[in-house]
Amino acid sequence: MDSLVQLVALSEFFPRGILPYLLGGLLVGGGVAFIYLATGIIAGASTFLESTLSYVSDVPRFNRFKYIQSRGWRLVFTAGIVSGAALYGLVLGPGTWTTEVQWWRLLGGGFLVGVGTRLGKGCTSGHGVCGTGSLSRTSLVNVVTFLAVAIGTAQFVQALGVTP
């Protein structure tokens, strides 16, 4: 009976189960750990935005040594992420999938993500996974901040009747 109650509680908070989430998380961490153990590099996803801009822009911020020096492998890292997700589609075969989120939310939200992750020195992978894994106070503060604001924003959007 107790286990039944627990099961109901679990399915209410985790309607898709927890296995894909946990497995996915371990693999995300595993990808970072693999690169780290071989190279000592802690790879985040958002620096790619600025380092790639150095190919096409003269703005001095994008052409700093650490971006010029890393822009090549960051392109390869991103290509790996795209391929890995595509591999999931091919191997586990859920087929292609497209979002119902409106283009203006993607564009506008994306713009804020671009500004915020670079100003705040990292994103969900840099601060959220690698920074918290390093027990960095800076990262913990950043993660709590973006989580709280994102929850408030998403619930506000929902309250306005915008779906999904």
Added chain:
Amino acid sequence: MNTEERGPWFLSVIYVGGLIFGFGLAISGMARPEVVLDFLQFEDFGLLFVMGGAALVTGITFAVATRSLKRAPLTGDAYRRRLKGFDRNVIIGGTIFGGGWGVSGICPGAAYASVGIGNYPILWAIAGMFLGAYAQGYWRTARTSTSADAAATDN
């Protein structure tokens, strides 16, 4: 060292690491903005296991490597943790990022993975991220050179 000077294995390792990372993001559902929005709207708390599981793996790896391993084989670099200095930009940036994440349900790594699952509308989000990254770089460069000019005039 340039990317090219690091030897043939370097880029292969980066690519395979990215592959595992992207596969994980896709299997976890994070490549779908709807799943992230479900978390932010308290309908599915699975995202906690993604971030928690990933942070657990990196946490153990960083702890073991910084204590017990000498230098990374492919680069000769020492193992370090990811520690960044704190300033108010960490809060301001986190707030702006949180607003964007809440509006769209998308963050950089998940957006790249979303391309891989054939979600072509995500290109709007990636275009937005590049525009945003460009805008902050442009503003910050302009501000720095203005304050440098002001400092020069002060002298």
